[in-house]
Amino acid sequence: MKKHWLYILVLASLVGCDSKKAAHVVPEHPLDPVDFESVTDLGGSATSKNAEPTSHGFRFPAPGLTSEELELHLKGDADFEANFSDDPHRPEFGLGPVFNNTSCMACHNRDGRGSLPVGLRDDRWTRLHQNEAIFLRISIENEEILSRLPSEENKYNAPVAVPGFSTQLFHLGSYSLREDIPGVGQAEVWMKLEKSFFTYPDGSKVELIKPLFDIRNPYDQTLDPSGNWISRLWESDVRTSPRMGMPMFGLGLLEAIPEEEILKQSQIDYSKEGVSGTVNYVFDVEKYQKGLSPARSVGRFGLKANTPSVLHQSLGALNGDIGVTNTFFPDESIKDTPLYSDYQSKNPNHKAIQAEDSVAEGLVFYSKTLAVPSRRNADSPQVTRGARLFQQARCTTCHRPSFKTGPSDVKTLSHQVIFPFTDMLLHDMGEGLADGRQDFLANGRQWRTRPLWGIGLTQVVNPRAGFLHDGRARTLEEAILWHDGEGKFSRDKFANLPKKDREALLQFLKSL
Ligand code: HEC
Ligand code: HEC
Numbered sequence: 001m002k003k004h005w006l007y008i009l010v011l012a013s014l015v016g017c018d019s020k021k022a023a024h025v026v027p028e029h030p031l032d033p034v035d036f037e038s039v040t041d042l043g044g045s046a047t048s049k050n051a052e053p054t055s056h057g058f059r060f061p062a063p064g065l066t067s068e069e070l071e072l073h074l075k076g077d078a079d080f081e082a083n084f085s086d087d088p089h090r091p092e093f094g095l096g097p098v099f100n101n102t103s104c105m106a107c108h109n110r111d112g113r114g115s116l117p118v119g120l121r122d123d124r125w126t127r128l129h130q131n132e133a134i135f136l137r138i139s140i141e142n143e144e145i146l147s148r149l150p151s152e153e154n155k156y157n158a159p160v161a162v163p164g165f166s167t168q169l170f171h172l173g174s175y176s177l178r179e180d181i182p183g184v185g186q187a188e189v190w191m192k193l194e195k196s197f198f199t200y201p202d203g204s205k206v207e208l209i210k211p212l213f214d215i216r217n218p219y220d221q222t223l224d225p226s227g228n229w230i231s232r233l234w235e236s237d238v239r240t241s242p243r244m245g246m247p248m249f250g251l252g253l254l255e256a257i258p259e260e261e262i263l264k265q266s267q268i269d270y271s272k273e274g275v276s277g278t279v280n281y282v283f284d285v286e287k288y289q290k291g292l293s294p295a296r297s298v299g300r301f302g303l304k305a306n307t308p309s310v311l312h313q314s315l316g317a318l319n320g321d322i323g324v325t326n327t328f329f330p331d332e333s334i335k336d337t338p339l340y341s342d343y344q345s346k347n348p349n350h351k352a353i354q355a356e357d358s359v360a361e362g363l364v365f366y367s368k369t370l371a372v373p374s375r376r377n378a379d380s381p382q383v384t385r386g387a388r389l390f391q392q393a394r395c396t397t398c399h400r401p402s403f404k405t406g407p408s409d410v411k412t413l414s415h416q417v418i419f420p421f422t423d424m425l426l427h428d429m430g431e432g433l434a435d436g437r438q439d440f441l442a443n444g445r446q447w448r449t450r451p452l453w454g455i456g457l458t459q460v461v462n463p464r465a466g467f468l469h470d471g472r473a474r475t476l477e478e479a480i481l482w483h484d485g486e487g488k489f490s491r492d493k494f495a496n497l498p499k500k501d502r503e504a505l506l507q508f509l510k511s512l
Contacts, residue, residue, distance in 0.1 A: 035401075036387065036401040036419055036421075037378070037387040037388070038378055039375065039378065040374055040375040040378050041375075042250075042372050042373075042374070042453040042454075043062070043249075043250050043253055043371060043372025043419075043453065044253070044405070045062075045063065045064050046062035046064065046250070046252070046253055046371055046412050046418075047372050047373070048063070049063060049374065050374070051374040051375075053376060053456075054460065055110060055460060055462075056110065056461075057457040057460060057461055058111040058112050058248065058370065058373060058454065058461050059110060059111050059370070060370065060371040060373075061073045061074075061369055061370065062252070062369045062370065062371045062412050062413065063412065064411070064412030065369060065412060066411075069365070069369065069410065072365045073365055075358075075362040075366075076361075076362030076366025077366050079104075079362050079363050079366075080104045080108075080363060080366050080367075081105045083103045084103065084323075085102075086174045088349075093354060094322075094323070094324035094325070094354030094355060095322060095324065096172075096173060097174045097323060097332070097340070097347075097350065098172065098173045098177065098185040098186060098323055098339070099170055099173070099185065099322050100132075100135040100172060100185075100320075100321045101130070101172070101322065102131075103322070104317065104318075104322070107245030107321065108245050108246070108248050109245070109465065110461050110462060111248040111249060112247045112457075112462045112465060113133070113244060113245050113458065113465045113471065114133020114134060114244050114245035114462075114465065114471065115244075115465045115466060115471055116134065116191075116211060116466060116470075116472070117191065118464075120192060121192060122192060122194060122195050122209075123192075124192060125191065125192045125214055126190065126191055126192065127188055127190050127191075128171050128188070128189040128191060130172065133244055133471075134211075134242060134243065134244045134245070134470065134471065135168065135170075135171065135189075135243060136189060136213060136240045136241065136242055136243070137167060137168050137240070137241040137243055137437065137439070138162050138165060138166070138169045138233070138238060139159035139238075139239055139437060139438075140162050140163075140235075140237045140238055140239070141160070141237055141239050141438060145160055146438065150281065150296070150440075152293065152294065152295070155283040156281060156283050156294065156440060157438070157440050158282075159438065159440075163232055164232050164338060164339070165186055165334075165337065166333050166334055166337070168320050168321075169185075169186055169187060169215070170333070170334070171184065171185050171189045172184070173185035173186075174343075176343070176347070177339070177343055178219055178339075180217075180219075181217060186218060186233075186334070186339060187215050187217055187218035187231075187233060188215070188216045188217045189213060189214075189216075190214040190215075190216055191211050191213055192212050192214075193209045193210065193212070194209070194211075194212050195207060195208070195209055196208050198481040198495075201495060204499075206477065206478060206481060208472075208473075208478055209472055210432070210470075210472050211242065211470055211471075211472055213242060215234070215240075218231040218233045218234075219339050220233075220338070239437035239438070240435070240437065241435035241436075241437040242435065242469065242470040243302075243303055243470070244303075244466075244470050244471040246303070247454060247458070248367060249372050249373065249454060250370070250372040250451065250453060250454070251310050251367055251368055251370070252408060253372070253405055253408075253416060253418050253420070254300055254301075254422075254424070254451070255300065255301075255309060255368065256405035256406055256407070256408040256413050256414065257300075257403045257404075257405055257406070257418075257424065258405075259298050261403060262279060262424045263298070265277065265400065265423045265424070266278055266279050266423075266425055270394075270397045273394045273397050273490070274489050275394075275397045275427065275486045275487075276427075277398065277423050277425025277426060277427055277486075278425060278426050278427075278441070278446070279298055279299070279426070279441075280298070280304065280306065280426055280440050280441050280442050281296055281297070281298060281299060282296065282298075282299040282305070282306055282308050282441075283295060283308075283440070284309070284312060285311075285315075285316070286308075286309060286311060297309070299441075299442075299448075300424055302439075302448070303447055303448060303469045304426065304439040304442040304446065304448055305424065305425075305442065305448040306439045306442065310368045311328070311364045312328070313367075315328045315329055315360055315363070316328075318355060319333060320333045324354045324355045325352075325353050325354045325355065326353060326354070326355040326357075326359075327353060328360070330353050332350075368413070369413075372453050372454060373453075373454045373457050377507075377511045378511055380507070380511070382503075382504045383507050383508050384508075385501075385504045385508075386506070386507050386508025386509070386511075387508045389497065389504055389505045389508070390505055390509075393493035393494050393505065394490050395494075397423075398422075398449040398486070398487070398490075399421040399422060399449060399450075399452050400449075402418060402419045402420075403417075403418055404417050405418060418453075420451040420452075421452035421453060421512070422449040422450060422452070423449050424449070425449060426441075426442050426446040427447065427485065427486040428443075428485040428486050429446070429447050429484060429485045429486065429487055430483075430485030430486075431484065431485075433445075433447065433468065433469070433482055433484065433485075435469075447469055452509060452512050455509055455510075455512050456509060456510035467479035468482060476506050476509050476510070477502070481495070
């Protein structure tokens with residue numbers, strides 16, 4: 001693994017830039033870093049003009065789309081909201097036979113993020129049912145898998161499916177899938193909360209919660225000779241990673257950031273702060289279908305930068321999360337498993353590609369072209385002070401304020417100065433946030449820096465939404481307090497601020 005990183009670094013420095021690692025290299029920044037203080041159009045010309053904070057704050061098409069583009073966006077919007085069905089007589093046929101939810105919108109609540117199930121407690125397990133936005137990615141890991149070098153054969157270190165399952169755990173299924181528990185997918189997922197406390201240097205305490213998971217009733221469970229239930233899912237080499245539905249706006253802009261800018265960012269020496277972001281390189285289905293080799297790109301989307309493009313992520317979700325096959329992902333996600341063979345023998349016609357290309361095209365275009373919300377209260381003195389404290393606490397080493405987009409096939413997204421507050425890189429965020437599961441080159445402690453644009457509207461759009469990869473943080477303050485590993489330096493700076501300065505920093509985040 002180590003060796004491999006070195007290789008990537010060397011390669012990146014050859015291709016990327018000739019920076020000397022020793023000195024503090026200032027990012028080639030279109031604006032001085034502090035200039036984000038007063039900016040309101042965080043998405044450049046693709047910023048929504050509706051500045052009022054409403055529950056529809058994430059739902060505007062990017063201004064500047066042509067009339068044909070707007071039409072495609074609106075078509076995609078309808079499919080994003082459509083409830084897919086496993087009834088072959090309905091137009092939105094294609095759901096299942098296994099899935100995690102029935103529409104894109106159900107996990108991307110009003111184009112924002114999802115939330116933890118209602119009624120989770122720390123003293124009792126609750127079963128994950130319909131319409132939940134969280135699911136588990138799964139895979140197996142052993143020494144051989146962890147030490148492989150990326151190759152075409154291993155899809156550039158793609159997670160390895162759990163035999164008989166896949167790389168995602170589908171807790172829901174079509175009614176006829178399992179005779180023992182109708183409606184359940186590969187297994188049931190149960191959740192509860194674990195509580196802990198963060199204590200500030202001034203002695204005040206904040207309660208933190210973290211969701212825990214338990215997998216029950218997998219379809220392959222059997223009794224072993226000594227009378228214990230066994231399943232491939234419960235073996236010790238299985239890794240799981242909780243993922244919560246993410247906000248949808250501004251994604252076409254992130255896609256248009258030139259690759260070399262992301263590579264350059266990974267070369268900046270932030271060793272003083274203990275920060276060293278790395279690039280994920282992932283399997284790219286578009287390159288693969290065009291026969292390009294290597295079919296691999298810089299990872300940008302997903303919580304571990306585990307997919308390369310809005311297309312790959314969106315159509316992968318259509319296939320996986322909802323179970324609707326499409327031209328880019330033509331195989332059912334549980335193909336080659338006993339669960340599917342059994343289903344197929346009962347439903348022999350369940351084969352064809354289910355989403356028409358026009359549906360896929362609309363979904364991808366929609367996902368690329370939602371406007372970034374406009375900032376609010378940017379000129380309030382408390383917010384301005386908070387912006388400076390954000391910089392002083394070195395939050396900007398990862399939450400890089402701005403990038404300039406390159407060309408995009410959507411004109412209004414091209415050549416824009418944007419303020420996403422992410423470096424698009426992976427960081428070790430410590431044990432408390434670790435999932436312990438590798439995802440391409442991302443290890444079990446790394447996550448991609450979350451963009452902070454629009455974050456102040458999160459709970460206006462979905463009042464129950466939480467922050468971080470599994471939605472555990474009920475407030476922005478909790479989200480900051482979970483930062484550890486490479487984020488510890490900044491987290492400690494934040495924790496050591498007087499309460500009124502912490503409040504100013506939080507007000508700055510709320511203005512985004
Ligand atoms: C069951 C819940 C669920 C459903 C249904 C779902 N998503 Fe997602 N979505 C997620 C999760 C969780 C992530 C993060 C995935 C990861 O990290 O691997 C995500 C990530 C994304 C992203 C990347 C966002 C970013 O900032 O990186 C896009 C784009 C996306 N989804 C589009 C879609 C589309 C389009 C659909 C419908 C076809 C859809 N999703 C259906 C849960 C869902
Ligand atoms: C070492 C890099 C790093 C530094 C420094 C850093 N962050 Fe983060 N931040 C991240 C990563 C990575 C995540 C996502 C973690 C996860 O999903 O579990 C994140 C998530 C967040 C979130 C939650 C975002 C969301 O959409 O759920 C907030 C808020 C946040 N950071 C604020 C801050 C603030 C404020 C500071 C400075 C005090 C800071 N961060 C410093 C890397 C960093």
